[in-house]
Amino acid sequence: MNALTTALGHDGLRKDARGILVIEDSRTFALALRQFLEAETGLPVTTCASLKDLSELIVAAPGAYAIAVVDLNLPDAPRGEALDWTVAHGIPTVVFTATFDLATRGRIMEREVIDYVLKDSEFALGNLVGTVKRALDNRHTRILVVDDTRTTRKVLARMLAIQQYVVVEASSGAEALALLDANPDLQLVVSDYYMPDMDGFELARSIRRRHPKVRLIGISSSTDRKTSAGFLKAGAHDFVSRPFVLEELQCRIASNVETLTQLKQLQELAARDYLTGLFNRRHFFEQGPPLIGTAQKAGFPVSIALLDIDHFKQLNDRYGHDGGDKVLSSVAGNLSRLAEHETRLLARVGGEEFAILFAGADLATACRLAEGIRAEIAREPLLLGGAELSLTVSIGVAEIGVSESLDASLGRADRALYTAKQEGRNRVCAAGQEA
The missing domain is CATH 3.40.50.2300 (Response regulator)
Known part of the structure; x- marks a missing residue:
């Protein structure tokens, strides 16, 4: 994690790459549970049907499992011995059982498991998967x-x-x-x-x-x-x-x-724009000032870019609103891929206008980043009306001065954008270089 990321307070949480271990002697149920868990969590699921298989798996790959689902009663472990194994090896465990009374409850809870789910209805599988998902989400x-x-x-x-x-x-x-x-x-x-x-x-x-x-x-x-x-x-x-x-x-x-x-x-x-999925203007103006203040207080420069799709009105008139929406979505998708970053704030701020805050970038760096975005968008044609359509954008860039408001800096970027359009579009212009 670099100094700017630290200053902006990003925690850099990564998805747990470990798998889920299911100990269940019913092959049909184990298969259904594996498919359901993999679909809902995105994590690989390993199944086994006995205490012997369980012990071999854990010994062969210690630390490989983020969570275990344990059938309390197995043919070679009728008194919860499989549960003892997962708990003893530090694997957070959810118990799944058809046999339940107060004594069983006490035996389960004293082992410090996450929870238990009863095999008592057609909803049991869904309840079990929900419990596993909650436990994984709780880590955040x-x-x-x-x-x-x-x-x-x-x-x-x-x-x-x-x-x-x-x-x-x-x-x-x-x-x-x-x-x-x-x-x-x-x-x-x-x-x-x-x-x-x-x-x-x-x-x-x-x-x-x-x-x-x-x-x-x-x-x-x-x-x-x-x-x-x-x-x-x-x-x-x-x-x-x-x-x-x-x-x-x-x-x-x-x-x-x-x-x-x-x-x-x-x-x-x-906070999201309904069409493009990017942040909207309101979110940009709410989150922009604190991001700028935090970065500048830590000694980092901040720049802003205002981007406009070239000839969008003509495209909208020619291909209709559906075609215009596809153009907007295409550009937004490319921007999301190219510009979304933990030290950047990207939003759709107008009809065909998008804004990007570059925390940690001075004017020269922001112009270089904006030029890369412009070139990439120009290289990505859009299939529209049965033909490939070349899309281009114009971009104005300004470095935000200390104590300068977001509105003022956006206004300077807008003037630079106007210059880019006047000079032929499909280009980047920096504030201070206006004609």
């Missing part, structure tokens, strides 16, 4: 646990870690707020009520005021039922009483994480 969710008692805090943190969440701990309300301020990727807080510096109600109000997108679950061993109401009125989204029923805690946290995911998806949809 950071949860802050706040409790001034170390032992209690560690117990809760361990419960969450078993569910594959990334856990951060705080021993006071003040420490929790400091961690939230410094770590914008913290999405969920689980907080005790009793703390020496501020109680859970005060912490909830502070989080609601300073970090309104963060969800909060209050916890308490108090027998006063007004405690839960106090948490909710102070801004918490949920409440759990101690001592925990483990499955209840899991479900409540999972429900809040799912809500966060849905909100993120809605925000993503609101």
Whole structure:
């Protein structure tokens, strides 16, 4: 990760390349589960039908599996010995079982598994795959646990870690707020009520005021039922009483994480242009200024490019709106391939206009990057109306001055774009070089 990426706060999360291990003695069910899991997760699935095969697989490829799905009762492992193997070798495990009673539940949960799913209906396969997907997704969710008692805090943190969440701990309300301020990727807080510096109600109000997108679950061993109401009125989204029923805690946290995911998806949809899938003008003007400020504060230059499809009106008139949409989608697809990068912000900002912020690029570098984009688009013909159509773009580029507004710099890039059109189109012009 380079210095600019670090300054901009990208975490560089990579997809887990390890596979999924399924231990199931029913060949038909194992095949269906493998196909379903591979389709839903994109990860390779290895199946085996016995404890003997399982032990050989794990010994042959230690560390090869991100998660295991274990049938509790196998012909050569009738008492959950396969589960003991996966847990002992540090493989996060989901149990799938047709035999279930309180004793079985206790035997499963004491082994610190992610969850168990019952073979009790036609929905069992879907439930199992959903549980595996959630566990894999949980690895990208950071949860802050706040409790001034170390032992209690560690117990809760361990419960969450078993569910594959990334856990951060705080021993006071003040420490929790400091961690939230410094770590914008913290999405969920689980907080005790009793703390020496501020109680859970005060912490909830502070989080609601300073970090309104963060969800909060209050916890308490108090027998006063007004405690839960106090948490909710102070801004918490949920409440759990101690001592925990483990499955209840899991479900409540999972429900809040799912809500966060849905909100993120809605925000993503609101930020995207419906036709091209690129970010829209609103998102560009919301995210552009903080990106510029962060990069410049760290000592990096930032430039902006404004791109326009040449002769788009004539293309639209000739081929109709459907043809015009295909032109826009084609250019957007090329831009996405060529210009989307963790230090760049790309958006459709007008009918046939696109803007790119290049964080870390001075004027000369941005012009070179823009020239590469222009040349690549010109080399990619579009099949339209049964014929190959050559598309070209004109681009204006400006380096953004310190304390210069995004509007002002975009205006200078627009004037440079006008110059590029006046000089014959299909070219890049830099601000300061206008005729």
